[in-house]
Amino acid sequence: MIKTPIIPALILAAALFTGCKKDSVMAEEGGRDSSAFVGYENRFLDAYWKLNPDEATMTGYHKYDSLLVVFDATSRQKQVDFAKKQLDSLGRFDVNTLSDSYKIDHHLIENRMQQLIWSVQQQKAWEWDPNQYNLIGTFAFILNEKYEPLDKRLRSFYQKMTNIPLWYKEAQKQVKNPVPELTELAIDQHLGGVSVFETDFVDSLKKTNIPQAEKQKMLDRAKQSVEAIKGYAAWLKALKNDKGRSFRLGKSLYEDKFKYDIQSSSSSQQIYNAAMERKKYLHREMAKISRQLWPKYFGKAEMPKDSLVLIGRMIDTLSTVHVKPDEFQSAIEKEIPRLTTFVREKNLLFIDPSKPLVVRKEPAYMAGVAGASVSAPGPYDKTGNTYFNVGSLSGWPAEKAESYLREYNQYILQILCIHEAIPGHYTQLVYANKSPSLIKSVFGNGAMIEGWAVYTEQMMLENGFGNNQPEMWLMWYKWNLRSVCNTILDISVHTGNMNRDEAVRLLTKEAFQQQAEAEGKWKRVSVTSVQLTSYFTGYKEIIDLRDAYRKKMADKYKLKEFNEKFLSYGSAPVKYIRELMLGKK
Structure with missing residues (x-):
């Protein structure tokens, strides 16, 4: 999640701005x-x-x-x-x-x-x-x-x-x-x-x-x-x-806000329907992997007949391996160079070594919405630091900390770093600040930004990150299911009557999240709106664009070229990038 300090709305000033010169x-x-x-x-x-x-x-x-x-x-x-x-x-x-x-x-x-x-x-x-x-x-x-x-x-x-x-x-x-x-x-x-x-x-x-x-x-x-x-x-x-x-x-307000914030070619209802279909697909794939892994972790124990129970058991077992509470930030710091090396070796896209990425404890004024986020320098401040903000577990009750760390276990922690840092948010925002268009940086599209981060998770695994371990794929499907259920949750809550118990049930039983994570998400959906739909919406539109671009380029298609070309347009809505990359007006 990209997170910046809240900028008060509707502020006026009585000074003159000298203007910026465009290339x-x-x-x-x-x-x-x-x-x-x-x-x-x-x-x-x-x-x-x-x-x-x-x-x-x-x-x-x-x-x-x-x-x-x-x-x-x-x-x-x-x-x-x-x-x-x-x-x-x-x-x-x-x-x-x-x-x-x-x-x-x-x-x-x-x-x-x-x-x-x-x-x-x-x-x-x-x-x-x-x-x-x-x-x-x-x-x-x-x-x-x-x-x-x-x-x-x-x-x-x-x-x-x-x-x-x-x-x-x-x-x-x-x-x-x-x-x-x-x-x-x-x-x-x-x-x-x-x-x-x-x-x-x-x-x-x-x-x-x-x-x-x-x-x-x-x-x-x-x-x-x-x-x-x-x-x-x-x-x-x-x-x-x-x-x-x-x-x-x-x-009414939700549909308008979705239109302005997300700028998708689809309505919120169409995105909701796509998310429901994606949830079904993920459940099927997760069930297949869970059946494959069952003998490895449970031997000859009877396998649950209910596929959701089966998946949940397998995820719970894999989630027991995680860092200690006081090692959470240091584990993230160690992951960054490993991701950088992988991207370079696989030739997925160029990573600029001159741009700093600083892992830090989440500042108090930003606390209360998400446990990890990136704050990047603005388009006029290209030399500024990019921060990976990590929520502190200090002072948490042992049970709550354990639940949180099971959610961000050894597999998910790696995926989190892909999403937030390399080649996710950090990398995309470095590219965005290179765009000669200040408008695209100033009015960056959240769905494109979040969608890119989700897309890179899949791209990294497709190219061998995690050594194609079924455990890593299962956990990524779980993580992707999180983006899908974010959308289902947000639309169901803000345009319907989904209550707290129903939301927690969706997130724990169908998205396999820990109780602490589900409760935190309920808090988030009660203080934000629409933003939670940006992850799946942007991801879906980018995957659809990549498929169409691969078909257009045929044997000339190269993943690195697609990634860098896509990022070159800055943080623009995917529907407009699609028009340019496919040559469709």
Whole structure:
């Protein structure tokens, strides 16, 4: 899972952005209006960063680091006005006169502007999601990333803190009838992340030569910020909300969000149907392998007649071998070079050795949604670190830790590293940052990103990773089943009435997940929506594209060429990449 600190929605700033210069080669790809579209994109990004300074920071453009603009009804209306203006400008371009690359950019900008209007006028999450106001991630980014000297970053941090008390005062006016589960998450993440101001900022100041008088002003403002953040958490705790909004998004909002977030050629119902079929296929394959392995692990013991029970028994047996709780992060660190070597030896795609991958304990401000994730530098910050965030098991009860580690056993831990790092998220995002199109990086498609990571798991096993052990294939089928059931779960919960017990039963009995993993997934589906469908949707579309591309290329087909060509388009929706790779308009 790609995970970045939450960027508060609908933020406005009153500063000017000087603009970014696009590679002139992009305008030469073909299409008579492409040169004019280059100019439009530059103007669009100028205006977009002006409205979204926090997002500018997270993408690596740091002119606005010191700005925090409190948003309200007026600023939301300015966002809508901006989006409508951009849609009008886009309408003046005939998409068919643009180069292939700019056609995709046109679609991406149009989608984002439509989504912006929808989020303000229909979704209205600022009313019912208190974590929309979690600004800690951007501050942590400024503090932790070494894109400028520490003194300069700390001064930006200090200036940005100016409006924090007003920010949370306004938040208390905006939040109405919040979702209880999201309220709890907001409390936990704010209290967990306040250390960025309370400890990290203070410690960083000690490392500088900033004059003592100036340091004291900074420390005083940090204390005010801590009070505001803790005050917001306390206000949420005390908030009387007997009839809070349901965390279920509902069919209408869900279908719209799926359309804007996933940008698939299929509807959510079609993806749900495909996931149900994939689940049946996986169960059949897992049953075959389990019957094959049964004598090896159970001797002459009677084999269960129920195929799901049989699979579950085999998976439970294989899951007993895992690392110790305090070795989880170090085991991941050791796996990375092994994966790199395999990809190079098998000639699957180029891995850039100059880009750093740092395995670290998951920061507190990011905790509470997923146990492992990747945070990558933005398109303007190409030299920044890529982090593999690993959730800590410290302080977990022994039973809960054992359940978690059985889920991430010796087989799954390797697959997890493929997905999150090499050649999954880490590799794809390195390629994405090489794309000359900033639009594709700024508005990266989550389904393509997650789908690539799932696809690479299968690709690695197909090419011999794990020595074709049936045990490894069984565990990968289980892992793939996880992506499939993510989709079934998310759609069933947010557009239907699937309850917690039904969800846990699906995940433990049909997806063979450990109790702790299933309970964690229920928490995740109660505080997120649509994102869980991105894994299977993207994976299915990439596999379908690879099959079609292999057929098109016939004996000229090479896997490395397919992988690198696919990644060269940046983080664009698969349906648009498909058009370019297959030559279908």
